[in-house]
Amino acid sequence: RWTLLVCSFFLASALGQMNFTGDQVLRVLAKNDKQLSLLRDLEGLKPLKVDFWRGPARPSLPVDMRVPYSELKDVKEYLESHGLAYSIMIKDIQVLLDQEREAMAKSRRLERSTSSFSYSSYHTLEEIYSWIDSFVTEHANIVSKIQIGQSFENRSILVLKFSTGGFQRQAIWIDTGIHSREWITHATGIWTADKIVSEYGKDCILTNILDTMDIFLEIVSNPDGFAFTHSMARMSGAPTSGNGLSNQVIHPGLSQNRLWRKNKSSRPGVACIGVDLNRNWKSGFGGNGSNDNPCSETYHGPYPHSEPEVSAIVKFITDHRNIKALISIHSYSQMLMYPYGYSLEPVSSKEELCNLSKSAAQALYKVHGMQYTYGSISTTLYMASGVTVDWAYDSGIKYSFSFELRDTGQYGFLLPATQIIPTAQETWMAIRTIMIHTLNHPY
């Protein structure tokens, strides 16, 4: 077992891939705020002690954290010495990664031999971008492709526009993949795009929506981070990036980390790479629930909208002037939340947003029986400052929601591809509920 561990580690490292052999995800149940702060103390250390998959929120919510194999003994002693109860959620991350990689390779072979695209598989950035081109060509009567900007590493930032005509119509904005490791969200975005074109003219609710409003869908909102979760593809000249110890230092040669969350921006004199694109927005920027430590996974960046991936969306939505709903899709935990993240204060439209999220969660539940909790970000999950939906709401987009898709922690970010379609199907019913409400309640 030990030799297997060592050789797979060296093989992967030789390939420049971050290796997670022996890494575990522990689920910790903090009994009180004191225990929560003991967990928070483990964040952003050098070398990395833990990578929070579900950060410390409230005693009733479990904390899921990836612990590198080398730190397991230390961290478990730390937990035990402080009376922090934990269970092992994932015994060896690399096992799940190997299964995921194998499933992708198998699907790729099938796609190539049948020159078809599989909506029930995960794909690389290149595969998604070429799917976008063929999808837009095939449905040119209703879909077009817009480039809203370029990422830090100069990749195109693409948005699909679904429109049946008109000019600057009222519109719905949907983004997936702003956190690159949340692969189920990109896959859900792709399936949703296909659902929209297949249902137009069939589903009267969707047809009503598209006869009056446009839909904008940004599938890969963090292309550099996403490429890094897959790749060997390192942009020439782009700085190589931190290792799996969550961007602690810049290690030449590491060109892949499946569990990367942030973007890939780097700045002179800053030891760690990447800004959390869901902390870089102006509203509540730098407040509680974001981190000024560049090595933290929730690092908010040097100033609001400093990141090209965020400023591109800000510019697009601001210039458009007629976006009436914004849906920002993340994973995991199965939650549907509305602003605020930066404050415990209820938003002015709290009642309406609460009722709408309840009906959306019910519509979702009816499909496959998946339970979603709903409520405001700060009261349902944790304080999170500088998030997309707070900026949207404060910019006047009343119907602003953040989804956290499947699951609740068995697989976390490593959700098997077999769950892509069921997840997308149920999410669609919730998105559709929000869209029809927006159509019927102009403001």
Ligand SMILES: CC(C)C[C@H](C(=O)O)[C@H](C)S
């Ligand atoms: C609106 C926030 C709380 C969403 C959350 C995050 O960005 O931390 C994602 C689930 S990763």
Ligand SMILES: [Zn+2]
């Ligand atoms: Zn996320």
